[in-house]
Amino acid sequence: MEKEGVRAMNTKQLIEERFWSKVDKSGPLFNGTYCWLWKEHLTGTGYAQFRVGEKHILVHRFAYELLKGQIPVGLEIDHLCRRRSCVQPEHLEVVTPRDNTLRGTGVAAQAARATHCPQGHPYDLFNTYLRPDGGRDCRRCRNHRSYIYHRRIAHVVH
Numbered sequence: 001m002e003k004e005g006v007r008a009m010n011t012k013q014l015i016e017e018r019f020w021s022k023v024d025k026s027g028p029l030f031n032g033t034y035c036w037l038w039k040e041h042l043t044g045t046g047y048a049q050f051r052v053g054e055k056h057i058l059v060h061r062f063a064y065e066l067l068k069g070q071i072p073v074g075l076e077i078d079h080l081c082r083r084r085s086c087v088q089p090e091h092l093e094v095v096t097p098r099d100n101t102l103r104g105t106g107v108a109a110q111a112a113r114a115t116h117c118p119q120g121h122p123y124d125l126f127n128t129y130l131r132p133d134g135g136r137d138c139r140r141c142r143n144h145r146s147y148i149y150h151r152r153i154a155h156v157v158h
Contacts, residue, residue, distance in 0.1 A: 027086065028083075030086075117140075123138065
């Protein structure tokens, strides 16, 4: 029994050593601390994966759990430094998926942060239609499109 415990400890130690051998701790500065950048292959979206046994694990999640603790179910890691290959625990924060999206720079983040529709109408309690797919529309613009559509249909019928 004791040999199995030692073997498990050695395996864990080997995995950690292999992991840290692929990290460069002298990356760019962010808020006074260096980014710890993954030196190996990155996915097409800029994230890095690390193989542990048969599983591929995202390196930022692996580093966070190794150094800070478990990530609660349903939450994600946000890269405060905006570098997806960074594993510096001081640059990683556990957040909700929504917060992670809103902090991003992608199209979804920009749309979610919008306070007005492209025509300038406010997205507020009374003027926002929540679509079944989770998106939102401006009620005034939606009503106007519906009006134009029905006028066009009426002309085709007559």
